[in-house]
Amino acid sequence: MRSDAMKKGVKRAPHRSLLKALGLTNDEIKRPIIGIAGSFNEIIPGHMHLRTIMEAVKAGVRLAGGVPMEFNTIGVCDGLAMNHDGMKASLPTREIIADSIEATGIGMPFDGIVFIPNCDKIVPGMLIGAARLNVPSIFVSGGAMLAGRVNNKKIGLSNVFEDVGKYENGKITDTELEEVENNACPTCGSCSGMYTANTMNCLTEALGMGMPGNGTIPAVYSERIRLAKEVGMQILNLVKEDIRPKDIMTRAAFLNAVAVDMALGGSTNTALHLTAIANYTGVEFSLDDFEVMSHKVPHLCLLSPAGPDFMEDLYHAGGVTAVMKELAENGVLNTTAMTVALKTQAELIENARIKNERVIRKFNAPVHKTGGLAILKGNLAKDGSVVKEGAVSKEMLVHSGPAKVYNSEEDAVDAILHKEIEKGDVIVIRYEGPKGGPGMREMLTPTSSIAGMGLDKDVALITDGRFSGATRGASIGHISPEAAEGGVIAAVENGDIIEIDIPNRKISLKVDDKIIKERLKKLPKFKVETEYSFLKRYSENVTSADKGAVFKK
């Protein structure tokens, strides 16, 4: 047993003393010790109920003869951190979460670990931590928030962000805005659309690290408590069989995750997170895999913010296993991939079926023929950029227009709300990359303001920052290399023509190469501006978005 290091033999009498101080009996000390990595806090609506999930997991561990030991990690709410300096800390917390998991798992030789994440950075942070420790592990997330309702129409957090733009444009009253504010987030759980948290929880299932239902069972359903119990019991089987994260998170598993991402129309943040997790798992995997998969797998689900459905609709339509079955039947899923259920994906999806073909479309009748995400390259993004093609209106798939350049999110939002943006413009928001921001903020306020002001069919936005899963429109992010690294985005001037061709995967600055080089040469050397030592250290150590914004080796 791995835990023998802290409990077996004469020399460990002091250690056993401490275990007894924790209330463990001699019998318990002999059993497998299971770390329960929780992330309960009173900050994130998606995490406020995680004590209930935690208790169910612990009950499952005990039912199966193990001894649970709870510990917790940090997390921030991206929604609450949005559009201010707080968001600069969000992506960096992923590395802290991974480090805190790794450090705890090194210090405490657990025999296995159950991970309980839910929101944006906690899921990839924990997956990275699990990969680095490579101790038998299993995930159960907190589940999705139910959708809200106004005028008998389902709404989610993205509607509130967009309604701010509508309000500023005089299209709705303050009473209408307040009604949306009061009803958009009716329960605990990760915000109700196919935003980042829910995408990552669905991909945890596709990766094989979570059990069926992990991605879609609503947070408030008792089924999630039962799932948590099953997961608590299952970790003992994983310990017994000695199946570890690196046995599961193989290249085939990552390709399955990207395939599901394409079908679901997932968050652009998966381009960062899957790449980062693969990096720490030692699997060869890059943005090129997204690009290849986007041509193999069609977009099957039109969930918020791209369409009218929410996570609860995906759940009732059959969930991730039904989507995976459709992909398997069309030859784009590796069904031999092993999972934490100790069954292959083929076995897990055997009884799955699509229960609502409007919510999960058939492979031959998709929403879009190509996958939800597209990787664009060109002189503006030599190393790549990402767009949620599934949420771009068809008028904007090919667009060419003059640049309006801003060196921060705040400046861009001021310009949008002060109606300085004209139809046809390409808004450029730069120095918001991993190094430049620092911290690669999410640009949900600018993208929602554009949508809310009714400009989403006329205006594009490009940035070296990133987006929320709730972002829609021609919003192209993760431009790599970023401005702070001397990327071509730093050379753009107001009025330059930018050409975007999403179907052909191109993004270019229509300025002569020589002029671009001259402009870049004249730029002052980038110096990070932050009062926080943590963010300064982050800026110095982080790699480019196309590499997942992991730390330099």
Ligand SMILES: CC(C)(O)[C@@H](O)C(=O)O
């Ligand atoms: C606040 C949101 C919706 O969670 C966003 O941060 C995302 O990435 O989806």
Ligand SMILES: [Mg+2]
């Ligand atoms: Mg987010």
